[in-house]
Amino acid sequence: MTHYVDSEVGRLGTVLLHRPGPELARLTPRNNDSLLFDAIPWVGRAQEEHDAFAAALRERGVEVLYLATLLAETLAVADARAELTDQVLDSPRLGDSLRARVADHLAYLDPAALADVLIAGLAHEELRISPERPGGLVYTLMDRHDFVIEPLPNLLFTRDSSLWIRDRVGVTSLAMPARRRESTLTNAIYRHHPRFAGTEFVYRPGLEHLEGGDVLLLAPGVLAVGVGERTTPAGAERLGRQVFAAGLAHTILVVPVAQERATMHLDTVCTMVDVDAVLMYPNVADALSAYTVIAGADGEDPRVDGPAPFLRAAADAMDIDQLRVIDTGLDPVTAEREQWDDGNNTLALAPRLCVGYERNVETNAQLERAGIEVIPIAGSELGSGRGGPRCMSCPIVRDPLRR
């Protein structure tokens, strides 16, 4: 099976999603900040919204893969099961006694139930402790609200924990403690699931921080990588070296983004909607700059040029006259509101066809005026984790782009 992505806008064939589940029900006003949610989502409604998102994709011929299904199938492979349980048990928070009890608990779960625990976590009160097999000091001193295994509510945003560049997968290295364990799951899926047998890797967890929301495939051979709160300059440099060595790209634009919640990834301020058009947050568009990193000849270090205005540097790297810009919102206040609500974060299904949150009325109207069809989806609950359609999707197959 060929998995291949060389642009942001080639016709979408296959996408990886995660339908939110019980892990969202772990969010409380006490933990939502550290778990990177801005509100407490209504789980049932979030699932309905997500099902409608998946249905909209399927209606346009897109194959939807669910992460939880792939994970359960992966856990049927003995090596994958051992690897993932060892990683959870490895946590220094547990201590030996509690580690032994958690190991007992996990050993009895079938692959689907184990997948559920790896995603939704395990609460103190869910671990049955008998007097003959005590949980030790750690379990005794735990608050009943504490997690023995932390939940992964941000798994919803499948964009960030893996990415595809041509026929290679990159499993990323997530910056925030609440998200680090996500890439152990995507790593196991891509290494052990039969569907991905033989896939070569272009990035591994444990390398310098890099998140998929910061990586845009502007054109075949040209990547933009945001550096800020999540992806570090060292992560961008590492990705550059790896893609150059594998011949997957010739140019990388490294784009500093403000280290703020609203702009945590490059795809919160800029997404592509056509082969030569971006939807961009006007409050940063003119200030955004890029360093151009060009692959060196055999064995030589890459060359770094710039900084230059992002739009100019991008057009030059893409070998086009200019990159057309469609503004998020209309006036600065609407733009700020709609950028916050992920108005910028569209998922292209093909050139000039994208999915966007329906609530971003002005931005969607701007797109339509520019000749871009928008498939609107509800996101009142999904958006509480601060991510839109692009964040919630990891394209695995797109038609190669021909210009």
Ligand SMILES: NC(=O)NCCC[C@H](N)C(=O)O
């Ligand atoms: N690509 C993206 O912008 N993803 C959104 C991630 C939201 C998540 N709550 C986070 O803070 O990481």
